[in-house]
Structure formats: C-alpha cells, structure tokens
Amino acid sequence: MPIETTNLTPLDETAGLETRDMLLNIGPAHPAMHGIIRIVTKLDGERIHEAEVEIGYLHRGFEKMAETVDFNGVMPYTDRLNYVSPLINNMGYCMAVEKLVGITVPERCHYIRVILSEISRISDHLTCVGASAMELGAFTVFLYMIKAREYLWDLVEKVTGARMTVSYCRVGGVKADLPSDFAEPCRKAFEETRKVLSESDALLTRNRIFVDRMTGTGVISAEDAIAYGITGPFLRSTGSDYDVRKDCPYAVYDRLSFEVPVGMRGDNMDRFLVRMEEMEQSMRIVEQALRDIPPGPVLVNTQTGHPIPAAEMVDLAKVGNINAFSGDSAVTCPTLEGSSRSQHPSIATEEKRVFLPAKEDTYGNIEGLMQQFKLVMFGHGVRPPKGEVYFPVEGANGELGFYVVSDGAGNAYRVRVRPPCFAIMSALPKLLTGDMIADMIPTFGSVNMIGGELDR
Amino acid sequence: MNNSELIESVKSHFPDAVLSSHSYRGDATVTLREKSLVEIARFLKEDPAFQMNLLVDVSAVDYSTFGKRRAPAFFTSSGVAVGPDSQIPDEDPWPGPPNTRFTVVYHFYSIAHKHRLRLVVPVEESTAEVDSLSSLWPGANWLEREVWDMFGITFRGHPDLKRILMYEGFEGHPLRKDYAVKRRQPLIGPVN
Numbered sequence A: 001m002p003i004e005t006t007n008l009t010p011l012d013e014t015a016g017l018e019t020r021d022m023l024l025n026i027g028p029a030h031p032a033m034h035g036i037i038r039i040v041t042k043l044d045g046e047r048i049h050e051a052e053v054e055i056g057y058l059h060r061g062f063e064k065m066a067e068t069v070d071f072n073g074v075m076p077y078t079d080r081l082n083y084v085s086p087l088i089n090n091m092g093y094c095m096a097v098e099k100l101v102g103i104t105v106p107e108r109c110h111y112i113r114v115i116l117s118e119i120s121r122i123s124d125h126l127t128c129v130g131a132s133a134m135e136l137g138a139f140t141v142f143l144y145m146i147k148a149r150e151y152l153w154d155l156v157e158k159v160t161g162a163r164m165t166v167s168y169c170r171v172g173g174v175k176a177d178l179p180s181d182f183a184e185p186c187r188k189a190f191e192e193t194r195k196v197l198s199e200s201d202a203l204l205t206r207n208r209i210f211v212d213r214m215t216g217t218g219v220i221s222a223e224d225a226i227a228y229g230i231t232g233p234f235l236r237s238t239g240s241d242y243d244v245r246k247d248c249p250y251a252v253y254d255r256l257s258f259e260v261p262v263g264m265r266g267d268n269m270d271r272f273l274v275r276m277e278e279m280e281q282s283m284r285i286v287e288q289a290l291r292d293i294p295p296g297p298v299l300v301n302t303q304t305g306h307p308i309p310a311a312e313m314v315d316l317a318k319v320g321n322i323n324a325f326s327g328d329s330a331v332t333c334p335t336l337e338g339s340s341r342s343q344h345p346s347i348a349t350e351e352k353r354v355f356l357p358a359k360e361d362t363y364g365n366i367e368g369l370m371q372q373f374k375l376v377m378f379g380h381g382v383r384p385p386k387g388e389v390y391f392p393v394e395g396a397n398g399e400l401g402f403y404v405v406s407d408g409a410g411n412a413y414r415v416r417v418r419p420p421c422f423a424i425m426s427a428l429p430k431l432l433t434g435d436m437i438a439d440m441i442p443t444f445g446s447v448n449m450i451g452g453e454l455d456r
Numbered sequence B: 001m002n003n004s005e006l007i008e009s010v011k012s013h014f015p016d017a018v019l020s021s022h023s024y025r026g027d028a029t030v031t032l033r034e035k036s037l038v039e040i041a042r043f044l045k046e047d048p049a050f051q052m053n054l055l056v057d058v059s060a061v062d063y064s065t066f067g068k069r070r071a072p073a074f075f076t077s078s079g080v081a082v083g084p085d086s087q088i089p090d091e092d093p094w095p096g097p098p099n100t101r102f103t104v105v106y107h108f109y110s111i112a113h114k115h116r117l118r119l120v121v122p123v124e125e126s127t128a129e130v131d132s133l134s135s136l137w138p139g140a141n142w143l144e145r146e147v148w149d150m151f152g153i154t155f156r157g158h159p160d161l162k163r164i165l166m167y168e169g170f171e172g173h174p175l176r177k178d179y180a181v182k183r184r185q186p187l188i189g190p191v192n
Helices: A062-066 A072-079 A086-101 A107-135 A139-160 A183-204 A208-214 A222-227 A232-236 A268-292 A310-318 A359-364 A366-376 A420-426 A428-432 A437-447 A451-455 B003-013 B034-046 B074-078 B140-151
Strands: A008-012 A017-020 A022-026 A038-044 A047-054 A307-309 A329-331 A387-394 A399-406 A414-418 B018-022 B029-032 B054-062 B102-109 B116-123 B129-131 B154-156
Touching: A038 A428, A038 A437, A047 A428, A047 A437, A062 A072, A062 A414, A072 A086, A086 A107, A086 A387, A086 A399, A107 A139, A107 A183, A107 A268, A107 A437, A139 A183, A183 A268, A208 A268, A208 A437, A222 A232, A232 A268, A268 A437, A307 A310, A310 A329, A310 A359, A329 A359, A359 A366, A387 B054, A399 B054, A399 B102, A414 B054, A420 A428, A420 A437, A420 A451, A420 B140, A428 A437, B003 B018, B003 B029, B003 B034, B029 B034, B034 B116, B034 B129, B054 B140, B116 B129, B140 B154
Parallel strands: A307 A329, B029 B116, B129 B154
Antiparallel strands: A008 A017, A022 A038, A038 A047, A387 A399, A399 A414, B018 B029, B054 B102, B102 B116
C-alpha cells in the first residue's frame, strides 16, 4: 500500500514527545461493514489522517454478461445490482432499452412501476437507517425497521412472486398486473410502516447518544458532493435539491405531488433525517398513484367462467379445435398470474416485436405462437435499432443511469450502469479524514454502500 | 438550453474541436477531438450558460466488433428492426460508430439549468490515451480508474491510475471485445 508508516510527526519538540501514525486495516470482512470492502486508515491516536478505500470484492462482470444475453435476459442480473431495491434497477434498465427501441408503455404500466419502485425505495431506506442505527447500539430500531421492511416485501411478493430477486419488469411492460385487491394490503402495510417510523423517530431523533454521534460527523459541502458526482439522499443532505424524479421526470412522476427533503449541514444526522422524510414522501407517492392509476380490466370470475388448464388448451389447439376454448382463460403456473389476455393490454406495449403474447394467444392461435417464438428463439428477441442512449432514474442511493449501445443485434453491444454509490464511495476518504475512528461507523452506514451495484 | 442550442453553442465556441454531433432519442451528443477535451470540459463546467457541474459518468465503448458479430443462430437475419415510436423524437438519426476502436463517453448534467450533454471522444487503439478530468472533478478519479481497468485506456495526468474492480496481477482488460467471456485466470492469494 502507498501509505508510509515511518512518518514521524513531532508533537511538542520541547517535551521531546513524538507521535507515530498507525495503520489500521478494516475489512474486507468486518462486522461493521455491510458488504465486502477494505478501508486502510492511517491513524493519529484515534483520529483518521488518511484513508484508502479498496473495492471490487463483489465484481461479477455485470456489464460483460449483459453483452452476452438478450435484452430481457439482463433482467435477473439487474436484480442483483442493488438487491435491496431491485425493482428500481429493473425499471431503469427497461426504460433505457425502451428509449433505445423507441416505444412507450401503457399508462397503467407506468403507474405500476412507480408504485413498486417507491415501495422499494422505502425498503432500501429502512434497511440503511435500521442498519446504521444498529451499529450505534440501537438494536431495537433495527428490528422494528426490518419488521416494517417485511410488510413491504410482502407487498412486493404479492405482485411479483418474489421478495428480492424479482425480475418483474420486461422490455415494453411488466410481467403481470397488480392483484385486484392491492390497495387494501398496501394501506395496511403503510399503516404499520408509519407506526414503525414514528416509533423509530421517537427512539432516535432526540436520542442524545444517537444525535451526538451523528451530528457533525462525515460532513461534506454541496460543492464537494457535486464535484464527486454524489447524487440522491446523500447530496440532498447537503442542501442541493437535485432529484431525478423532480428535475428530469420520467414515467408519471410529473403528475404526482411530493416534496424533496433537503438538509443543511451535510452530516450523518441530516442524511438520517432526509431518509426518514423521503420514506414518508414515497408513501405519499404510492397513495396518490394508487388513487390515480387507470383501472385494469374487469376480470371474469375464474370460478364461474371457463378456466382451462394450459396443457389441455395446447392439446385442443394441436388438433385444430381452437373454437372449443375461444374466450377462455388458460390456467398457467402461479408466477404468470396477472398476465392473462384481458390484462395484457394494460401491462404491455402494443409492439408485438418486443413483448411476449398472452398465454391464451400463444396456445390458441398461430399468430400468437409465432410471436412467442420470434421472441424466445435463440438469436431472436428484442432488436433495437443501432444507436446509443442514456437513461437515468432516481435509485434509492441516487441517480442510477443505464447507458445502452446497440448494433442492431439481439443482445446489447454495451450496457453501462452508472451506480449511485460508486461516486459516494470515491468520496469516502474525504468524508472520513479528520474524524475519529468511531465516526467511521455512522459515516459508512449513511453511505449505504451496496456491494452489488458498487462492484457490479 | 435545449439539445440543439447546447450543441450549437459548443460548436460555435469550439469550431475546430467538434467532429460531429447528434441528438439521437433526445440525448444531446457532441463528438470531439481528443486534444481539446479538457478545454471543453472546463468551459462546460465554468461557463454560466452551461454550468455542467455534475460529471455523471465516464465510460468507454470498444467498437471493434460493432455490426460484425457472428450471428448466433441460423435464422437470425430474419429479425426485424423495430421502428421508432412517434412519441420519441427521432428526427436526428444516429450517425453510426466512429472510425476508431474506442470511444470514451462522458455524461454531464447541470443541476442549475437541468440539461444533459454527452461528450464522445474517439480514441485510437494504438495510443489509447486521453487526458484526465480528475483535476476538474475529483469524482473522475475512480471512474477513470474503472475505464482503465476495464478497457486499458490510459488517462494522462491521472494521480493514481491503477486497477479498481479487478485485482493487481489480473491480465488483460475484461470489457474489451477480444477478451473472451469464458476466459479463466488463476485465483491468487492476498497481495499484502
């Protein structure tokens, strides 16, 4: 490492005392690190003189892999970027490819994406605040917040079928419609989350120990934060109000009213307060979106209608007897629930060269079958024209951008992710220098480093 | 400023440096000569009409196999290119890949004026060198290290150009197109 240990600094020449800097290696695997990262600090007593951050322990080659699979095949990889809020990554990637292809999605689909990405943002902030509170000794808050996150992940599970690795968005739409009674569990989950937030607020915001450890540590000015490329709650804690949702609105964010909380001092306490307020604003967004969302189709009651097992439908179609099931719905695997023919127009683009048909069409008519095969056969699939686009969305940690280059083939020529916490981590030495070694814990906690998106 | 004003303004200030420009899909893009990168970046950062104070991203593209990739399947040529939607501006077509092997791509954003601009710098394979922006934006430090790590493009004047995601002793630059996806390298122990 380039840090010298032999540097002797005289403390007081008359007393003949001298201090010697000490190297302290923290990580790569350390209980107070929420990921694998190494920080080499140079200490003068307990004060950090210099710090060097080493990353890359979780590098999985996302960008290389994205060049080898087709455009929809990248979706599971994007789940694993920021694995606490995977729906935002899904959405960002899909919108970048949609911009490249040149299609728009139905309005209901926009609302579904907004609702789910805001729920993900809350769960991300809960994890960040809860974990950093735990590291300062507030274990109760951590358990409360993880409890609230569980309610939110139950919502995510209701919609997508999975809690973390959701792979829910598709180029040109989403996998399935919201469950018909989604508003009610959502209201209940938010009630619980608000309860947890007010409890946590009571436990932390005026807690002497917590406030003393958070205030005045990890300070950065707005100019420095911008120079480092920091965005998101971290930048907003310094007083700059840049938020992609407000300043470059995408999807339907321009129709929803919400506030962008900003801090004043740019320290850990402000970042905590900004995140706490953002959770409330995200809940406001979801509530408005659930109110304004265009209604989905009125579904035929599957109990009284004619649900036919998919295999039976295939058998009937094979012998040409397609009139026997016209208008019936296929009973497929539960993960495909919500993507029947009647729901299809509200969740997917009309562009047939991009989105898979409903299963009823795949099994029931030749056009649907051809559409399905043209999209899933090896070497086929979504084919954007040649070009390059950049599309930013507001991730939980800041601006999450996807830069996609296509050469007209079935897989991307280049996919670049602009991970929000990369910029924050590059500023970490600056944030740590001058603080005590114990202050590293709240500062690093408020960075909300997510190894998946940092190292890709 | 809107896209065409941004591009025209850069062109009028640096007529010799700008090679081409487009705003494909609404992304204002200026391709420029490598020599004038720092000069233009400083102008973009400091000029009151631009105020591009946020360096969003630095990345690179290896264009060596652009449009030349082997078709993965027999029927692949039957794939139909998707036409653009009318809602997305497309009056400005994409000019195509550059003549050089690499491009280094910079994305800028102005928090004050809320406009975005992309700078594209074509880089020859033989030199594979551009000037570093780390003196203007400290955030460029890590981003340029990543570009060097992944593509082997050197940044002149960078304070500490070394690998960031890969380890010391890793051979080659993995995002170059001639680096095979399945290439294995031996596991190494701790370096220090």
